[in-house]
Amino acid sequence: MPRYKIHIDKPLPDPSKVAQYRDFDTLYKQYQTATRFSFWQNLYHKPIYFASLVAILAVGFLVFEAAQKEHDAAFIQPPVPPKNIPFAAATVADTMRLPYADTTGIRRIFVPEEAFVDANGQVVSGKVELRYREFKDAADLFIGGIPMQYDSAELSYTLESAGMVEVLAYQNGEPIFLKEDKELEIEYYAPTADPSYSVYYLDTIARNWEYVSKDQIIPLVAHAQQENPELRYIKDVSQDTFVTRAMGMPPQQPGRPFSMAILNAGDFEMLTGRSEWLWEYMEYPGEYVNPWKKGLLRPQAQALAQPFRVAGVYELTIVGSGEKIIARLITDFSSLSQAETAYQARFASYERAMATYTAAREADRRRIEAREVQIEKYRNWVAEKAQLLAASEKGWCYRRFRIKKLGITQLGRLLPLTENIPLFSIRPQVEDQSDLGQQLQAAHRPLYLVLPQRHTLIQCEPDPDQEGQFLIPDLQVPGSVLWTSSHEEEIFFVDLEKTTDSDFSASQNNQIVLFGKLSQSYEHAAALKALLLSP
């Protein structure tokens, strides 16, 4: 006996007849009757009712709060929260231009005046802390737990990213928000100039990406050809032979007069009889030292020349211990004290001249240093231009876009996952043959199909009919890997490249067992990232 009564092309009731049954007023009355509740009448008369109401409201509020938190947390699920991508921070005044941020993607963030409001809608004044981070590749997306599914017009897509940023703002530790009519402008250093990418905002309430606009693509070539006005007067730094400016010789320190009486006249016969003369010791600047003590004048020292007299000055060259000294006979003074006084005056004059000279040298040094800084800037600018040109040839560019809401924004494009892509049910296991799939499902952990070359990932759902198995789309994209994390914060991954088409076709009921590999322990996000992106 047939199980069902099957009608084919049987006429349906006439619309006018159906309309006879349409009566909203009757339905509304039924609704009012059904929702009338005597609880309210008793509320004021019986304390137990009032207490019950308060208890129900309190429990309801707590449940709602917990559910709301779970709702929010479930949408963005970092697999290993302590290893999430850290935020960089910058404190800004009313306006800012974040120059050359310490990130590779965000180049500048332009913040307009009075851009932020607090939770009460009041415009925030004073300093504001901007916290920002990037999700540059598939590993970042995985670590950040970023969902990449995009639902539009009843179809599901996966977004492929050319760069993603999260920007938040705080004042005194409290979150603040963008004012309704204000926008932040972000300039992003992106790996592609493909115009098919657009700006999408991650709406965590609607749990979907929201299309924002197209972005502005700024070719690096144009940027590299721009002159830097600050440095334009430095024409060719490679030929710059700029060195210390010729300053002239420093002033000569006067020598201290000394009496030849200290010399042993017997050692230098030519000096005999001239012990009353004053001699000026020329080679030894600074404090006067007895030449004997310095060992310059030793008995074996030999006079090279006879004293001779030129315009009343005798000069005697003596060699002692390999050093040449010149002793000058001073005839202009009648006594050593008079010579000493004259020396003091000359020394003071020398010190003034030396101070002037030192100041001039110092000014010159500062000028040279400033010049060197400019040259360094110029060289950096030239190197940056070269880098820009090289990056431009590889397809990089600057992309500028505006955001109206703080949060996660990306340059994305659709990676269509049509209904025709077959889904495979896989049972991941680890090398010791333990059932990873069951562990993951027990721990409510998702499995991700990660496409490093497409900068995206797809969250794979548990197979509704097979415990311990997950459904993955067969995209045939090289380099696809599966990553997941257990509840013990371990990362597992499987290289799908190692599986072949025949593996799939030979599988029964589209089910295939893949063996995962337990990852090494890692210390920080960078190490984890290197691990995840390694071939």
Next chain:
Amino acid sequence: MALRKRTLSSQQIQEEYLLVEAAKQNPRSFGKLYERYHHQIYLFVYKRVDDEEITADLTSQVFLKAMMNLKKYTYKGVPFSAWLYRIAINEVNQFFREHKHKRTISMEGKDLVLMMEEVEEDRTEENLRNLIQVMNHLTPDEVQFIELRYFERMPFKEIAEVYRITENNAKVKMYRLLGKMKKLMEQQKGDKVSRPAPKPGTKTSPR
């Protein structure tokens, strides 16, 4: 023949969302949604129970329950009708549990042809008969799934919302269901080739 989806545009869904929000504030505003979907839900129920009076009662119950539970409704980016269909399916199932009434499957000939293409069979008279036979071997839940997809032309996203499963799971479920139907059809063909025509009343069980 491609499966033409019967659904609303994003803008229409957004407008409908505003109507739902208004109805949450003021139940009287639910009238607009009632007017919009009464005919659709009525026919949906009628195709299964094949009785106008019973259908009118059940339809009324569907909308009453929708009104009473409207506060629980959460917008998930699909038409409001997906939620109404879920309530309608529950009401119809409950009706069949409580009454000895034979379940009806109402379809148009072109729906059958479309389904035939999906199971990759030639459009012959015999195959169509086989397909109808196969429908008799499906569980009510499986029939329901087929009806939503091929007779109501509902997109997977809305089917997922009706069944409270994910879209991918709905696709997999449909994929496996079509596989099952294909196998049943092949089995039917095999039976006809290997043995004489079955005696009237012989039951063919699915594998």
